[in-house]
Amino acid sequence: MQRNVFNQEHEDFRRVIRDFIESEVSPNFTEWEREGMVPRDFYRQLGKLGVLGMTVPESYGGAGETGFKYQVVLVEETARAAVSFGAYGVHTGLVLPYLLAYGTEEQKQRWLPGFVSGDMMTAIAMTEPGTGSDLAGIRTNARLSEDGTHYILNGAKTFITGGVQADRVLVVCRTSPATEENRRAGLSILVVDATSEGYKVGRKLEKIGLRTSDTAELSFTDVKVPAEDMLGDEGAAFGYLANNLPQERLMIAVGTTAAAASAITFACDYVRDRKVFGQPVADFQNTKFVIAECIAKLEAAQAMVDKAIELHETGDLSVADAAKAKLFCSENAGEIIDKCLQLHGGYGYMLEYPIARLYTDTRVSRIYGGTNEVMKTIIAKSAGF
Structure with missing residues (x-):
């Protein structure tokens, strides 16, 4: 059946992505699968191509596109060639909407230029060893310091796509206890710097598929996260x-x-x-x-x-x-x-x-x-x- 979802600009973008896959991805993909991740510089290639910042406003270095369809084109083209762009999907499809919707102007100025260029790769950490689809059961916790300048984060996450190579991770954690009326209350999102003391990347997990997207276990032991790195309002994460x-x-x-x-x-x-x-x-x-x-x-x-x-x-x-x-x-x-x-x-x-x-x-x-x-x-x- 004929599709009418895309316009000519989308099809032009499709041609660019198809050519890029043929020249830069397919010849190297088997090696990337053996390594269990794409090379870190590959994300910078995607940045130069412009695909990491398609929906990021121009003021932060992006293309300023507001639609979703360019991402659809990219997904279709990678599937057509039976390849993937590593953790690209998490970086742009999952993390970016949170940064755009809930980030402060200061946070966007600080994070989005590196996000767009591929110099700062991101991941999101929700799943825990004992908590999968039931996000209300999250036990990773963060308490605010007495002087209010930072949070102290403790806990563990698993199945974190892009977790090995991520520079910043959106960690969903409990900043206050749940209530009897609402198990989902008290969850917040901290944007954690992967170089922080007490932040540890554990095992790179071996999967049966999606082998070029690194998947990791993460742990946090008294990790200090600046209060200004809270994303959105405290307790509103769910x-x-x-x-x-x-x-x-x-x-x-x-x-x-x-x-x-x-x-x-x-x-x-x-x-x-x-x-x-x-x-x-x-x-x-x-x-x-x-x-x-x-x-x-x-x-x-x-x-x-x-x-x-x-x-x-x-x-x-x-x-x-x-x-x-x-x-x-x-x-x-x-x-x-x-x-x-x-x-x-x-x-x-x-x-x-x-x-x-x-x-x-x-x-x-x-x-x-x-x-x-x-x-x-x-x-x-x-x-x-």
């Missing part, structure tokens, strides 16, 4: 997190649908070339039926994603609608990619084939951004259950 989750979940829906489209392309190319019993695999009726089923499912997901993108652009994407998109598209992509891998036979299980990378990379989409079980809860609640 509301901030809730406000940003629809975009995060939409981005997952975009990414998984793009990955499914890429998987179909790889499968079509493979079955046309691969011969079994003296004829191309593409000639078998089962192959045609599987491809047809995958295409139909993809277009259903794409229609849902495109509608959600337009709603997000106008500020009308609800929490429940984002949950629907994330749930449906991630589950759908899992089914499509699995079928496309099956069409590759034994070669689909080999990492030298991009379908294998898509298979392992996409699996986590049903877990992060809130598990799909949580998405079902949100959707059911919106229906009155």
Whole structure:
């Protein structure tokens, strides 16, 4: 089906990103996977390309674009090539909205120029060893010093994407106890300097997929965080997190649908070339039926994603609608990619084939951004259950 989401400027940007991937990313990607992260200078390359600051106002060194669609284009192009830009997605898709929405003018002047250039990479630390989707259970805590100049941060986080290379980390912590009426009260966000004494990067976690985005354990032992590095109001973090989750979940829906489209392309190319019993695999009726089923499912997901993108652009994407998109598209992509891998036979299980990378990379989409079980809860609640 014809899409009408993008204009010519978006398509021009797509060409730039596609060329960049072909020349700078694809030739090096296997090595980056072995290293478990992209080179630190790669983020500076992205800064020079302008993609880190697309939605940052010009006064802070960005391009000043207010729309979401350029990020969508970039996600689609990385999926098309079965590559990733390391922790880029967290830096621009998750962290940046918080800085833009809740940062003071002084904080923006201090942080955003380095953010845009790639000299200051960021991450966000929510998940803890005993707390995943239940953010109200966060135990990492920070208390204000007696003179009010700084907070003293203690605790631990895990599964922090970009945590190894991050220069600043948005740490969600408890600055006051929860109340009986509201378990979510008392959470705040501190923007922590990774060079602070007592800040420690623990293990770089080994994942089955997304291997170029470094994922780490972090710990904080009496880390002094200047009071002026509190992001937004003290105790208001849960509301901030809730406000940003629809975009995060939409981005997952975009990414998984793009990955499914890429998987179909790889499968079509493979079955046309691969011969079994003296004829191309593409000639078998089962192959045609599987491809047809995958295409139909993809277009259903794409229609849902495109509608959600337009709603997000106008500020009308609800929490429940984002949950629907994330749930449906991630589950759908899992089914499509699995079928496309099956069409590759034994070669689909080999990492030298991009379908294998898509298979392992996409699996986590049903877990992060809130598990799909949580998405079902949100959707059911919106229906009155």
